[in-house]
Amino acid sequence: MKKIVIPIGLVIVLIAGLMMSFSRGSAESPTFMREVLPKQDGFASVGNGTTGGASATEQNVFKVTNKKEFVAALKNRKNTAPKIVLVYGTIDFDTDDTGKSLTMKDYMADGYDFQQYLETHKPQSTAPKSLKDEQEAKRKASQKNQSKSITVHVPANTSIIGMDNAKLKGVNLVLDSDNVIIRNIQFESPYDYFLSWDPNDGPEGNWNSQYDSISIKGGTHIWIDHSSFQDGPETVEKYFGRKYEHRDGLVDITNEADYITISYSTFENHNKTMLIGSSDSKISDEGKLHVTLHHNYFHNVVQRLPRVRFGQVHVYNNYFASDTTNGEYAYAYSLGVGKNSQIYAENNVADIAGKDYTSFVKVFGGKQLTTVNNMFNGQIIDTFNDTLTPVDWKPELFTAIDPVNEVKENVLHNARPIKISQ
Numbered sequence: 001m002k003k004i005v006i007p008i009g010l011v012i013v014l015i016a017g018l019m020m021s022f023s024r025g026s027a028e029s030p031t032f033m034r035e036v037l038p039k040q041d042g043f044a045s046v047g048n049g050t051t052g053g054a055s056a057t058e059q060n061v062f063k064v065t066n067k068k069e070f071v072a073a074l075k076n077r078k079n080t081a082p083k084i085v086l087v088y089g090t091i092d093f094d095t096d097d098t099g100k101s102l103t104m105k106d107y108m109a110d111g112y113d114f115q116q117y118l119e120t121h122k123p124q125s126t127a128p129k130s131l132k133d134e135q136e137a138k139r140k141a142s143q144k145n146q147s148k149s150i151t152v153h154v155p156a157n158t159s160i161i162g163m164d165n166a167k168l169k170g171v172n173l174v175l176d177s178d179n180v181i182i183r184n185i186q187f188e189s190p191y192d193y194f195l196s197w198d199p200n201d202g203p204e205g206n207w208n209s210q211y212d213s214i215s216i217k218g219g220t221h222i223w224i225d226h227s228s229f230q231d232g233p234e235t236v237e238k239y240f241g242r243k244y245e246h247r248d249g250l251v252d253i254t255n256e257a258d259y260i261t262i263s264y265s266t267f268e269n270h271n272k273t274m275l276i277g278s279s280d281s282k283i284s285d286e287g288k289l290h291v292t293l294h295h296n297y298f299h300n301v302v303q304r305l306p307r308v309r310f311g312q313v314h315v316y317n318n319y320f321a322s323d324t325t326n327g328e329y330a331y332a333y334s335l336g337v338g339k340n341s342q343i344y345a346e347n348n349v350a351d352i353a354g355k356d357y358t359s360f361v362k363v364f365g366g367k368q369l370t371t372v373n374n375m376f377n378g379q380i381i382d383t384f385n386d387t388l389t390p391v392d393w394k395p396e397l398f399t400a401i402d403p404v405n406e407v408k409e410n411v412l413h414n415a416r417p418i419k420i421s422q
């Protein structure tokens with residue numbers, strides 16, 4: 001009989017390989033779905049850190065494949081028992097409980113007539129005020145119908161974890177509680193059918209839409225990681241000479257939200273990407289809005305990457321790229337320096353076609369910005385804007401900061417949902 005000899009070296013390699021594949025794990029394995037924010041990983045690590053639903057009991061692990069199940073898993077906002085929601089496949093939120101698609105018509109309140117809305121709201125309209133008010137009330141009621149369908153509040157101590165190709169389409173997740181983890185999800189931004197016309201927004205007025213993919217409204221200890229955010233197919237419409245913009249933010253951070261880390265995620269094909277602080281008059285945001293953005297990929301997005309008021313925001317090791325110089329997603333700027341904002345930007349890389357470094361920063365009444373070792377179109381730029389002075393804080397919460405020449409490759413490889421084999 002022939003003896004089969006297995007070299008000990010091979011055995012070690014096999015065991016090591018097996019262990020590695022276990023530790024990478026499927027999302028159902030504790031190593032992924034129960035992962036918590038690493039210590040020191042940005043502002044979400046303040047205090048007890050961000051653990052989401054990591055300690056959920058087995059009954060509080062929900063596997064969801066449709067909107068009804070997703071909503072049911074999260075419906076009780078007062079239930080703060082740790083919970084994990086595992087998302088499988090695509091969930092479209094413009095649907096009813098039976099899964100039937102809901103369109104503009106389905107949401108429309110009786111008597112809402114878009115042509116009449118335009119007629120009564122256009123500049124110098126001679127329509128009676130009562131008719132104008134009636135159409136505005138109908139618009140609001142219609143918008144409320146859609147809002148009810150697509151808005152989901154996430155309770156405290158929750159992890160929402162995407163399985164292979166998990167996609168939340170048209171949802172507006174509202175984070176107004178403490179301790180939430182969102183990982184490995186593709187978001188397609190919600191599409192508002194019932195925009196409001198604000199004649200006093202800017203010199204020419206503006207159409208305003210309501211929904212973000214994620215609205216962090218007062219939420220604290222939030223970790224968004226390895227996710228992607230983008231628009232679905234876009235229809236371009238203009239009324240009263242202004243763009244009828246169906247989409248608002250991708251991730252907007254407002255209402256005294258605090259201690260947030262957003263990492264290894266892609267933001268793509270969108271206009272108003274990330275707003276931190278919603279108004280100059282919201283002085284209650286002063287001392288809040290601590291946000292860390294690292295290893296994110298901002299690709300063909302127009303503006304607000306992010307735009308900040310009041311907050312201390314650490315922006316490091318992100319990669320900004322734009323190859324579109326015209327059209328819907330033409331680049332405007334990256335860092336928006338708004339009222340009392342304190343952005344500290346270091347070791348970021350930007351490759352922006354057809355623009356020079358001055359476009360990287362736009363000032364909206366802010367006075368301070370620190371930039372260290374950022375590369376724009378192949379050159380390290382020390383000062384992006386002469387009118388700004390350095391911020392008066394220094395980041396202390398971060399894990400490791402990559403050398404600037406490694407940022408692009410690292411981000412392009414890792415800033416997206418992870419492939420999970422089950």
Ligand code: CA
Pocket residue numbers: 208209210248
């Ligand atoms: Ca808006």
Ligand code: CA
Pocket residue numbers: 210211212215248249252275
């Ligand atoms: Ca918003």
